[in-house]
Amino acid sequence: MHPAIDQAVSQAGQIILGKERQIRLAFACLLARGHLLIEDIPGVGKTTLAHVLAQILGLGFQRIQFTSDLLPADVLGVSVYDRESACFKFHPGPIFAQLILADEVNRATPKTQSALLEAMEEHQVTIEGETRPLPEPFFVIATQNPMHQIGTFPLPESQLDRFLMRIDLGYPDARSERALLQGSDRRRMISQLKPCMEGEQLAALQENVRTVHVSAALLDYLQALLEFTRVSPLYDCGLSPRAGLALLHSAQAWALMEGRDYAMPEDLQVVLPGVVGHRLRFAHGETGAESSSPARRLLDAVAIP
């Protein structure tokens, strides 16, 4: 495993107990230059995870609490007339940070949601005709309440596609929960965390991800997976080429975290549920077998060539 990432993951694991897989997926998502969507009920540690990541990586952190009356200007920033200089002065919004936690993103109106998502895609914000670049690296962790909760505007598929991965944290197991209940205050622990890498190091790692070797055999497997979603009547619609790229980059990032310079089928299989979970839906009337997700069915159905 890559030493710096290893250290970061183990530090995060001390605060968020029993969620090592999710932490590592979040790291992989970050290394693959993607954005992360965490969907779960309140109180399982979504916000804490975002905090920890920002702290460990030494990134500038901003949190935006999405509510139904949040306006795009509240996210992006606004120009205010300055009497002294006799001109409009731009007050950057909370989005001008390296790591954004967009909390409960599906509680805001679609207008505000799209303001955020445009910025995520383009890594820049255009306000009043002026284009302003966002800081690098730029990483958004959005949290989402489950759809059935009251007062939510579900993100449309096109917007969901902007997130590289969607993970859920879930309840901790009994042992982790016991440790949590016995342990000290998480907030204070976070503030005491020391960054284990600097901005340039993270950028270099992100660069390394793209050089991880992907053999023709692995691409065959990836394409077989994509083809299956497009041909099988099981799914509503097949995975897009963008989803294919997302799978590829995530697998590369995972391989890098494992300390390898090449990716293999297991990498793809580990990241696949996170990457395709929010992009793949069973076709109408296809509920699938009990307790199997679309991603699980996909992995079961396609053989490794």
Added chain:
Amino acid sequence: MRYRFAMFTLRLDNNTWLLAAMALAIAPHTPRLPIWISLLCLAVGAMRLIEVRLPARWLLITLAAATAAGIYASYHTLLGRDAGVALLVAMLTLKLLESRTLRDSMVAIFISYFLVITHFLYSQTIPTGLYLLLVVLIITATLIGINHPGRQIEPRKQLRLAAVLLGQAVPVMLVLFLFFPRVPGPLWGMPTDAYEGMTGLSDSMAPGSISKLSQSGAVAFRVAFDGSPPKPEQRYWRGPVLDFFDGRSWSATAAPDPKPADITVTGDPVSYTLTLEPHNKRWLLALDLPAKLPPASRLGPHYELLADQPVRQRLRYRAVSYPNYRAGLYPGATELNRSLRLPALGNLKTREMAGAWKRAAKDDGEIVQRALELFRNEAFFYSLTPPLLGINSVDEFLFDTRRGFCEHYAGSFVFLMRAAGVPARVVTGYQGGETNPFGNYLIVRQSDAHAWAEVWLKDRGWVRVDPTAAVAPRRIESGLAAALPAGEPLPLLARMDNAWLMQLRMSWDTLNNDWNQWVLGYGQERQYDLLSRLGFEMASWKELAVSLTAGVGALLLAFSGFMLWRRVPVGADPASVIYQRFCRKLARAGIVRLPNEGPADFAQRTAMLRPDLALSSTSISELYIALRYAPHPNASDLRQFGKRVRAFQSQLPD
């Protein structure tokens, strides 16, 4: 979102493939087609290439009718080989103008396949075969491209797949070739116009006719002798015998008595196998004089070997000849009379000289000697380009020009003899031949065509006299090129100076001979021969059909069995194939790899289930992962991997 059911449309890439395939299939026909058909092909091809809007149906029908009318105007028929091919080419081309759907393209492709076959109506040589193989490859690649709707595949892959398909067809082709029932003669009736333009001896001889033939390097026939071949001066291959002179050209009279006169032979016979190129005439060539005749032939009135049918395809036959013979000691009166006839008028000087010889001579043999001495001692020259002769051609040749080719010498000699009262006639055929050291056979070309004379002497019968030998002895001993004086324009193939060119030519001819003998010459006789060696005595066509079906069936069964046994697609990664063996071995030990289980996961599970195998299976999996997924796998890793798996297979008992 899904494009699976999108309508198929002909893309430019497939279009280009199709045009190229058709152009290649049509190209060799163009010299044989009227020029306007070639232009039509070019125009339609260009239209398709720049994707002009296709014409309306009524226009297309008019165009097709006009083309058919044009072909009828060119050939005065729509049937037969040439007109049929022209019609096929034109209609295939016009098909392009209504190629809108996949089906239209398929039709064009299948007509192209058919067009490939028509080339064999004209030529069956090795280069033709190789070229047409290439064309079939391109057409097949086109077929693959068109039937590959999803995405356009790479041209290289397309060609490789086509080559694999053709390669897979080879065993079936061999079975069909060997066992398809053969009938004597062509399998289907060839149109009569298929035999035009074959070169060879003709049944008349005028000054210039043989010298023109001698410019051709085409092979007349090939001979393989059972023992050593006879000496060059004995290699007289008898063709048509000409006994009627009309003042200018010699020709054969239709003989009322087809039975040849008596023959007595002495000395050792020469037996040989002769492969005669088709020449669309009835005579078969044989060494003087044939005693044992090939089947379906008879000896003509002048000892020439005649087939029952014109030789329209390459004919292979065995014959036995006796170089020492006495023939026609007691000829009929009509035969002798015919051999003395001359035109009533012309060539007075020659008649006069012959008359003087006759008066002075004791017997006919002396007259023959005087004539040969004339050619030997006077200033006669052997030449491929003699001056043209007028009405009294014999006079002009003997007294003025004195330059001539064998037909001049043979013709004037026979004239002299007849004028002197000695029965004589012209014999045409071939003389000499070139030994091919690689194949140990003799090649006789059209350039070896020759004319000589036969005189009838009392007590000796018909005796061969070659006046050309008196003028140019080297023609008989060493061939045409040696006999011609320097500076004469030589037929290209008669040049002897370039050693390696000569060698190349001989090797090529050997190859062609083998092709003719074993591929094109694989007829009923050879098939029976092969089958009887395989244990089929006197195979009927029914037995052949059964063995054919059984053979093809067995082949397909063997092939599918092999594919099933391998259980991996052709062209799979060798590392993957070895890994499958490893997995099968573990499966027999009760650890079955799931289809979607990655190699590392599988190794881990194996280690858990069978800790004794943990070490070997982990190291094998690591090697496999390195070979299959890591950058720059190398061959030594693959060998190492194969070795480990083999060791693993023997380590684990079944």
